[in-house]
Amino acid sequence: MSTMAETTSDKLSSAFMAEFLRNAGGTAIIDGGLATELERQGADLNDPLWSATCLLTSPHLIHKVHMDYLEAGADIIITASYQATIQGFESKGLSTDESESLLRKSVEIACSARDNYIDRCNTSIPDETPDGKIFKKRQILVAASVGSYGAYLADGSEYSGNYGDSITLEALKEFHRRRVKVLAESGPDLIAFETIPNKLEAKAYAELLEEENISVPAWFAFNSKDGIHVVSGDSYSECVSIAESCRNIVAVGINCTPPRFIHGLISSIKKVSTKPIVIYPNSGESYDADLKEWVQNTGVSDDDFVSYVNKWCEIGASLVGGCCRTTPDTIRAIYRTLSKR
Numbered sequence: 001m002s003t004m005a006e007t008t009s010d011k012l013s014s015a016f017m018a019e020f021l022r023n024a025g026g027t028a029i030i031d032g033g034l035a036t037e038l039e040r041q042g043a044d045l046n047d048p049l050w051s052a053t054c055l056l057t058s059p060h061l062i063h064k065v066h067m068d069y070l071e072a073g074a075d076i077i078i079t080a081s082y083q084a085t086i087q088g089f090e091s092k093g094l095s096t097d098e099s100e101s102l103l104r105k106s107v108e109i110a111c112s113a114r115d116n117y118i119d120r121c122n123t124s125i126p127d128e129t130p131d132g133k134i135f136k137k138r139q140i141l142v143a144a145s146v147g148s149y150g151a152y153l154a155d156g157s158e159y160s161g162n163y164g165d166s167i168t169l170e171a172l173k174e175f176h177r178r179r180v181k182v183l184a185e186s187g188p189d190l191i192a193f194e195t196i197p198n199k200l201e202a203k204a205y206a207e208l209l210e211e212e213n214i215s216v217p218a219w220f221a222f223n224s225k226d227g228i229h230v231v232s233g234d235s236y237s238e239c240v241s242i243a244e245s246c247r248n249i250v251a252v253g254i255n256c257t258p259p260r261f262i263h264g265l266i267s268s269i270k271k272v273s274t275k276p277i278v279i280y281p282n283s284g285e286s287y288d289a290d291l292k293e294w295v296q297n298t299g300v301s302d303d304d305f306v307s308y309v310n311k312w313c314e315i316g317a318s319l320v321g322g323c324c325r326t327t328p329d330t331i332r333a334i335y336r337t338l339s340k341r
Helices: 004-023 035-040 050-057 059-070 086-090 096-123 149-153 169-184 199-211 236-244 259-272 302-314 328-339
Strands: 076-078 141-146 190-196 218-222 249-255 277-280 286-288 293-295 317-320
Touching (some): 004 249, 035 050, 035 059, 059 096, 059 328, 076 096, 086 169, 096 141, 149 169, 169 199, 190 249, 199 218, 199 236, 218 236, 218 277, 236 249, 249 259, 249 317, 259 277
Parallel strands (some): 141 190, 190 218, 218 249
Antiparallel strands (some): 286 293
Protein backbone atom coordinates (compact mmCIF):
# COMPACT_ATOMS: atom_id res chain seq x y z
CA MET A 1 0.00 0.00 0.00
CA SER A 2 2.03 2.96 -1.27
CA THR A 3 0.19 6.14 -2.11
CA MET A 4 1.80 9.42 -3.17
CA ALA A 5 0.60 11.05 0.07
CA GLU A 6 2.31 8.38 2.16
CA THR A 7 5.51 8.71 0.20
CA THR A 8 5.55 12.50 0.63
CA SER A 9 4.78 12.21 4.36
CA ASP A 10 7.52 9.64 4.77
CA LYS A 11 10.03 11.96 3.10
CA LEU A 12 8.94 14.86 5.30
CA SER A 13 9.40 12.79 8.46
CA SER A 14 12.81 11.54 7.35
CA ALA A 15 13.88 15.04 6.35
CA PHE A 16 12.79 16.41 9.73
CA MET A 17 15.09 14.07 11.66
CA ALA A 18 17.93 14.34 9.15
CA GLU A 19 17.92 18.14 9.40
CA PHE A 20 17.72 18.04 13.20
CA LEU A 21 20.70 15.68 13.43
CA ARG A 22 22.63 17.80 10.94
CA ASN A 23 22.00 20.90 13.05
CA ALA A 24 23.12 18.97 16.14
CA GLY A 25 26.43 18.07 14.50
CA GLY A 26 25.47 14.50 13.60
CA THR A 27 24.56 13.28 17.08
CA ALA A 28 21.81 14.59 19.36
CA ILE A 29 21.61 14.22 23.13
CA ILE A 30 18.47 13.01 24.91
CA ASP A 31 17.82 13.79 28.57
CA GLY A 32 18.16 11.26 31.42
CA GLY A 33 16.03 9.70 34.13
CA LEU A 34 13.02 11.75 35.25
CA ALA A 35 11.77 9.87 38.31
CA THR A 36 15.20 9.74 39.96
CA GLU A 37 15.51 13.51 39.69
CA LEU A 38 11.95 14.20 40.85
CA GLU A 39 12.63 12.13 43.95
CA ARG A 40 15.88 14.02 44.46
CA GLN A 41 13.81 17.22 44.41
CA GLY A 42 11.56 15.81 47.16
CA ALA A 43 8.69 14.26 45.17
CA ASP A 44 6.95 11.17 46.56
CA LEU A 45 6.45 8.78 43.64
CA ASN A 46 5.09 5.83 45.60
CA ASP A 47 1.98 5.75 43.44
CA PRO A 48 0.73 3.72 40.45
CA LEU A 49 1.09 6.91 38.36
CA TRP A 50 4.81 7.05 39.28
CA SER A 51 6.42 10.22 37.83
CA ALA A 52 3.07 11.26 36.29
CA THR A 53 1.73 11.89 39.79
CA CYS A 54 3.75 15.14 39.74
CA LEU A 55 1.48 16.44 36.98
CA LEU A 56 -1.14 16.55 39.73
CA THR A 57 0.93 17.43 42.78
CA SER A 58 4.08 19.32 41.76
CA PRO A 59 4.36 20.38 38.12
CA HIS A 60 7.00 22.95 39.11
CA LEU A 61 9.37 20.07 39.93
CA ILE A 62 8.90 18.60 36.44
CA HIS A 63 9.74 22.01 34.97
CA LYS A 64 12.87 22.20 37.11
CA VAL A 65 14.09 18.76 36.05
CA HIS A 66 13.54 19.63 32.37
CA MET A 67 15.60 22.80 32.94
CA ASP A 68 18.35 20.82 34.69
CA TYR A 69 18.67 18.52 31.67
CA LEU A 70 18.69 21.39 29.19
CA GLU A 71 21.40 23.10 31.25
CA ALA A 72 23.32 19.80 31.12
CA GLY A 73 23.32 19.90 27.31
CA ALA A 74 20.26 17.84 26.30
CA ASP A 75 18.86 18.52 22.82
CA ILE A 76 15.67 16.51 23.44
CA ILE A 77 13.55 16.54 26.60
CA ILE A 78 10.94 13.84 27.19
CA THR A 79 7.63 14.72 28.83
CA ALA A 80 6.40 13.36 32.18
CA SER A 81 3.68 11.29 30.48
CA TYR A 82 5.33 7.85 30.45
CA GLN A 83 2.92 6.49 33.05
CA ALA A 84 0.21 9.08 32.40
CA THR A 85 -2.87 7.39 30.97
CA ILE A 86 -6.50 8.40 30.83
CA GLN A 87 -7.41 5.09 32.47
CA GLY A 88 -4.86 5.66 35.25
CA PHE A 89 -6.09 9.17 36.01
CA GLU A 90 -9.71 8.04 35.94
CA SER A 91 -8.90 5.35 38.50
CA LYS A 92 -7.87 8.24 40.76
CA GLY A 93 -11.34 9.76 40.39
CA LEU A 94 -10.54 12.30 37.67
CA SER A 95 -12.91 12.87 34.76
CA THR A 96 -11.96 12.10 31.17
CA ASP A 97 -11.62 15.83 30.46
CA GLU A 98 -9.37 16.32 33.49
CA SER A 99 -7.27 13.32 32.46
CA GLU A 100 -6.80 14.62 28.93
CA SER A 101 -5.93 18.04 30.34
CA LEU A 102 -3.09 16.48 32.37
CA LEU A 103 -1.72 14.78 29.26
CA ARG A 104 -1.66 18.17 27.52
CA LYS A 105 -0.08 19.68 30.61
CA SER A 106 2.89 17.30 30.35
CA VAL A 107 3.71 18.72 26.91
CA GLU A 108 3.00 22.30 28.01
CA ILE A 109 5.45 22.01 30.92
CA ALA A 110 8.23 20.73 28.65
CA CYS A 111 7.56 23.43 26.03
CA SER A 112 7.56 26.09 28.77
CA ALA A 113 10.91 24.82 30.07
CA ARG A 114 12.31 24.97 26.54
CA ASP A 115 11.06 28.56 26.11
CA ASN A 116 12.54 29.60 29.45
CA TYR A 117 15.83 27.95 28.59
CA ILE A 118 16.05 29.60 25.15
CA ASP A 119 15.42 32.97 26.82
CA ARG A 120 18.35 32.25 29.14
CA CYS A 121 20.55 31.29 26.19
CA ASN A 122 19.69 34.57 24.47
CA THR A 123 20.79 36.57 27.51
CA SER A 124 23.77 34.44 28.57
CA ILE A 125 27.17 35.31 27.11
CA PRO A 126 29.22 32.11 27.65
CA ASP A 127 28.12 28.74 26.26
CA GLU A 128 29.07 27.24 29.62
CA THR A 129 29.06 28.88 33.04
CA PRO A 130 31.72 28.24 35.73
CA ASP A 131 29.35 25.88 37.54
CA GLY A 132 29.01 23.72 34.41
CA LYS A 133 25.62 24.87 33.11
CA ILE A 134 25.31 24.81 29.31
CA PHE A 135 23.65 27.78 27.59
CA LYS A 136 24.50 26.98 23.99
CA LYS A 137 21.92 28.19 21.44
CA ARG A 138 20.63 25.16 19.56
CA GLN A 139 17.48 23.47 18.30
CA ILE A 140 15.64 21.68 21.12
CA LEU A 141 12.88 19.13 20.64
CA VAL A 142 10.10 18.10 23.00
CA ALA A 143 9.23 14.39 22.83
CA ALA A 144 5.88 13.27 24.25
CA SER A 145 6.41 10.03 26.13
CA VAL A 146 4.07 7.07 25.66
CA GLY A 147 4.73 4.23 28.07
CA SER A 148 3.54 0.69 27.45
CA TYR A 149 0.38 -0.96 28.70
CA GLY A 150 2.61 -2.69 31.25
CA ALA A 151 3.64 0.70 32.66
CA TYR A 152 -0.04 1.52 33.30
CA LEU A 153 -0.44 -1.78 35.16
CA ALA A 154 2.38 -0.63 37.48
CA ASP A 155 3.29 -4.24 38.25
CA GLY A 156 6.62 -4.41 36.45
CA SER A 157 5.15 -6.13 33.39
CA GLU A 158 6.82 -3.61 31.04
CA TYR A 159 9.95 -5.52 32.05
CA SER A 160 8.45 -8.89 31.09
CA GLY A 161 6.06 -8.06 28.24
CA ASN A 162 3.70 -10.72 29.57
CA TYR A 163 0.19 -9.26 29.37
CA GLY A 164 -1.76 -12.51 29.27
CA ASP A 165 -3.87 -14.02 26.50
CA SER A 166 -6.76 -11.60 27.02
CA ILE A 167 -4.76 -8.61 25.76
CA THR A 168 -5.15 -8.58 21.99
CA LEU A 169 -3.86 -6.26 19.29
CA GLU A 170 -7.22 -4.48 19.17
CA ALA A 171 -7.34 -4.14 22.96
CA LEU A 172 -3.92 -2.47 22.98
CA LYS A 173 -4.90 -0.09 20.19
CA GLU A 174 -8.03 0.96 22.04
CA PHE A 175 -6.11 1.40 25.30
CA HIS A 176 -3.61 3.77 23.69
CA ARG A 177 -5.75 5.42 21.00
CA ARG A 178 -7.16 8.52 22.73
CA ARG A 179 -4.00 9.11 24.76
CA VAL A 180 -1.79 9.14 21.67
CA LYS A 181 -4.19 11.47 19.85
CA VAL A 182 -4.31 13.93 22.76
CA LEU A 183 -0.53 13.98 23.10
CA ALA A 184 -0.06 14.38 19.33
CA GLU A 185 -2.44 17.35 19.32
CA SER A 186 -0.67 19.03 22.27
CA GLY A 187 2.23 20.40 20.23
CA PRO A 188 5.22 18.07 20.75
CA ASP A 189 7.93 17.77 18.10
CA LEU A 190 8.06 14.00 18.50
CA ILE A 191 6.26 11.11 20.15
CA ALA A 192 8.55 8.74 22.05
CA PHE A 193 7.07 5.25 22.34
CA GLU A 194 9.26 3.94 25.14
CA THR A 195 10.18 0.67 26.84
CA ILE A 196 8.18 -1.36 24.30
CA PRO A 197 8.33 -4.91 25.69
CA ASN A 198 6.84 -7.03 22.91
CA LYS A 199 6.10 -7.23 19.21
CA LEU A 200 2.32 -7.03 19.71
CA GLU A 201 2.46 -3.58 21.28
CA ALA A 202 4.85 -2.30 18.60
CA LYS A 203 2.38 -3.48 15.97
CA ALA A 204 -0.48 -1.80 17.87
CA TYR A 205 1.39 1.52 17.91
CA ALA A 206 2.27 1.29 14.20
CA GLU A 207 -1.33 0.54 13.19
CA LEU A 208 -2.65 3.24 15.51
CA LEU A 209 -0.40 5.89 13.96
CA GLU A 210 -1.66 4.88 10.53
CA GLU A 211 -5.35 4.60 11.45
CA GLU A 212 -5.45 7.98 13.20
CA ASN A 213 -3.31 9.65 10.53
CA ILE A 214 -0.95 11.00 13.20
CA SER A 215 1.40 13.49 11.52
CA VAL A 216 3.83 13.97 14.43
CA PRO A 217 7.10 12.05 13.86
CA ALA A 218 7.85 9.32 16.39
CA TRP A 219 10.46 6.87 17.58
CA PHE A 220 10.18 3.33 18.89
CA ALA A 221 12.47 2.32 21.77
CA PHE A 222 12.38 -1.31 22.92
CA ASN A 223 13.87 -2.86 26.03
CA SER A 224 15.94 -6.04 26.20
CA LYS A 225 17.34 -8.16 29.00
CA ASP A 226 19.66 -10.40 26.99
CA GLY A 227 20.85 -8.35 23.98
CA ILE A 228 19.02 -10.58 21.47
CA HIS A 229 15.33 -10.43 22.31
CA VAL A 230 12.98 -7.82 23.70
CA VAL A 231 11.98 -8.61 27.28
CA SER A 232 8.98 -10.73 26.22
CA GLY A 233 11.25 -13.10 24.32
CA ASP A 234 10.17 -11.80 20.90
CA SER A 235 12.93 -11.35 18.33
CA TYR A 236 14.46 -7.89 18.60
CA SER A 237 15.07 -7.78 14.85
CA GLU A 238 11.42 -8.57 14.12
CA CYS A 239 10.34 -5.74 16.43
CA VAL A 240 12.70 -3.30 14.69
CA SER A 241 11.29 -4.39 11.32
CA ILE A 242 7.86 -3.14 12.42
CA ALA A 243 9.37 0.30 13.05
CA GLU A 244 11.24 0.21 9.76
CA SER A 245 8.00 -0.30 7.81
CA CYS A 246 6.11 2.47 9.66
CA ARG A 247 6.23 5.79 7.78
CA ASN A 248 5.86 7.92 10.95
CA ILE A 249 8.85 6.39 12.71
CA VAL A 250 11.94 8.57 12.29
CA ALA A 251 14.24 6.64 14.65
CA VAL A 252 14.33 3.24 16.31
CA GLY A 253 16.36 1.84 19.14
CA ILE A 254 16.67 0.90 22.78
CA ASN A 255 15.91 2.32 26.20
CA CYS A 256 15.82 1.08 29.79
CA THR A 257 18.30 -1.68 29.01
CA PRO A 258 21.68 -2.35 30.68
CA PRO A 259 24.59 -0.71 28.81
CA ARG A 260 26.42 -4.02 28.32
CA PHE A 261 23.78 -5.19 25.79
CA ILE A 262 23.67 -2.07 23.63
CA HIS A 263 26.58 -2.73 21.26
CA GLY A 264 25.10 -5.99 20.00
CA LEU A 265 21.61 -4.51 19.73
CA ILE A 266 22.88 -1.64 17.54
CA SER A 267 24.37 -4.24 15.21
CA SER A 268 21.00 -6.01 15.09
CA ILE A 269 19.20 -2.75 14.23
CA LYS A 270 21.57 -1.98 11.36
CA LYS A 271 20.81 -5.33 9.73
CA VAL A 272 17.09 -4.56 9.33
CA SER A 273 16.71 -0.75 9.49
CA THR A 274 18.07 2.33 7.76
CA LYS A 275 16.50 4.74 10.26
CA PRO A 276 18.56 6.78 12.76
CA ILE A 277 19.33 4.78 15.90
CA VAL A 278 18.19 6.06 19.30
CA ILE A 279 19.94 4.75 22.42
CA TYR A 280 19.13 5.69 26.00
CA PRO A 281 19.89 2.85 28.40
CA ASN A 282 19.46 2.76 32.15
CA SER A 283 22.45 2.89 34.47
CA GLY A 284 22.72 -0.89 34.46
CA GLU A 285 21.22 -1.22 37.94
CA SER A 286 18.75 -4.01 38.65
CA TYR A 287 15.11 -3.23 39.45
CA ASP A 288 13.24 -5.30 42.05
CA ALA A 289 9.62 -5.29 40.86
CA ASP A 290 8.37 -6.77 44.14
CA LEU A 291 10.04 -4.16 46.33
CA LYS A 292 9.53 -1.48 43.65
CA GLU A 293 13.06 -0.19 44.08
CA TRP A 294 16.46 -0.25 42.40
CA VAL A 295 19.14 -2.54 43.80
CA GLN A 296 22.04 -0.34 44.90
CA ASN A 297 25.57 -0.67 43.49
CA THR A 298 24.58 -2.80 40.49
CA GLY A 299 25.09 -0.14 37.80
CA VAL A 300 27.96 1.57 35.99
CA SER A 301 29.58 4.90 36.82
CA ASP A 302 29.05 8.02 34.72
CA ASP A 303 32.61 7.66 33.38
CA ASP A 304 31.96 4.10 32.24
CA PHE A 305 28.58 5.08 30.79
CA VAL A 306 30.21 7.85 28.74
CA SER A 307 32.93 5.53 27.46
CA TYR A 308 30.15 3.25 26.20
CA VAL A 309 28.42 6.22 24.50
CA ASN A 310 31.51 6.97 22.41
CA LYS A 311 31.58 3.38 21.16
CA TRP A 312 27.84 3.39 20.40
CA CYS A 313 28.21 6.56 18.34
CA GLU A 314 31.16 5.07 16.46
CA ILE A 315 29.09 2.09 15.34
CA GLY A 316 25.96 4.04 14.38
CA ALA A 317 23.95 5.61 17.22
CA SER A 318 22.63 9.08 16.29
CA LEU A 319 20.55 9.97 19.36
CA VAL A 320 21.97 9.13 22.78
CA GLY A 321 20.98 9.77 26.38
CA GLY A 322 19.98 7.97 29.55
CA CYS A 323 16.97 6.32 31.12
CA CYS A 324 16.35 5.18 34.71
CA ARG A 325 18.92 6.22 37.31
CA THR A 326 20.91 8.43 34.96
CA THR A 327 21.14 12.08 35.99
CA PRO A 328 21.97 15.56 34.65
CA ASP A 329 25.61 14.78 35.54
CA THR A 330 25.45 11.78 33.18
CA ILE A 331 24.02 13.94 30.39
CA ARG A 332 26.56 16.71 31.01
CA ALA A 333 29.37 14.14 30.71
CA ILE A 334 27.88 12.91 27.40
CA TYR A 335 27.64 16.51 26.16
CA ARG A 336 31.28 17.13 26.94
CA THR A 337 32.57 13.96 25.35
CA LEU A 338 30.47 14.45 22.18
CA SER A 339 31.61 18.09 21.95
CA LYS A 340 35.16 16.75 21.56
CA ARG A 341 34.28 14.43 18.68
